[in-house]
Amino acid sequence: MLSPQHRKWKLMQTTSLTTPLASNTTTRLHEIDGLRVTLFGLLMLYHTGMLYVAGWDWHFKSQYQTKLLTNIMLWSNQWRMLMLFLLSGAALALFFRHAYKWRAVGKRLTQLLLPLLLGMFVVVVPQVYVEVNSRHLFDSPDFWHFWYIYLNQQSPEFDDHNMHLTWNHLWYLPYLFVYTLLIALLYPLLRSRPMQLTWQWLSSRLALWQLILLPILVFYLNRLTLRADYPVTHNLVEDWFNHGRSFFSFLLGFGLMHMLNLWRTLNTVRWYLLLAALLTYSFTLFVFHGGKLGGDIMAPAINGFFWAANSWLWVLCVIAWGQTWFTRPSKWVGYLNARVFCFYLLHQTLIILFSYWLTPFKLGAFIEPMVVILLVTIGCWVLFELIKPIPGMRVLFGIQLSSRK
8 A cells, every 4th residue: 555655645746737838738737737827927028018118129119218127127038938948848747747649749849839820810919000100110001001011921011120920029939839849859859768767867856956957057158158149030041149048948847747756845935935936036136227346357257156046046936936836726726827918918909909008098107007908808808709719710829729728
């Protein structure tokens, strides 16, 4: 008969969770559901903040801009997407454990590809329209004429502005598509007997301090070697610095699901992680606002190391606290979890459209963002409810009725 501790370990080994798309698995790591909902909510607030933060270029900017938002925006800017890719890798590991068949893999890839295509051809078009008109890049008599120009790859109006068939905020989807396909192709090797022994060895030998320090070194080396030559562009075939950190985060999430005992230990050091993350964030603020360590040759290396540490420590901190906050099933988390992917597709377009529409009303620096957030939230909910009953549209917007509510 299994001991209670052994039964708990066996349960952890068979636990699964939702992916960035909905999953039909039966048991979940509750912190992943909660963190997924929280991250997408943070993403919506972040993109709203991009309207108002001074000095940061974006598709459209409000007439009310302030530098006071810079520090808040910088905080989540450093780790938010890394966390999302880590959760995606973790989800894929647990999905493959239960459903590694090429038919299931193909369905999962389709659930990424179809919303991406819809987004590029339909959803992001109003964003580009507002950007073109607000910047007076060229004249278009109406939106429909503009849409034709946008879809026409030979149209000369866009040649100087590189806006043909953009994916804008949906860049996460093609990256995730490629990463998922790579892991799917390699998965027979990853689940082979030698790799199973390797996972077991790592799970028993890898210490918590190594989980904290080693990824920081990898993120630092990625920053040191690639950032200057390949800055973040969201161009899938040239974005090597971004791939380095995003794919590595994805792999970390995938690997940690084979070492769940190590994953669970993060909760025990959550206060230490929070303190360390706050210290590194204080340093990044110091540097971001012009602080210098002097002219010593070691200063750039120390600076780069602390920026890399800040990103990873916040990822670990959020996971650790998520394990504290989300310990049991929640109806609200389940309800939102079924909707966040559709909201993700729609939210930035609604943010830009509503803020553009509200500009002439001059509501003020406090009321306008509150109204934008309210309208975007209502807009996402209404559109979700309108789309959900329509089978073809439901698939295009990534709505999975079979997921837990």
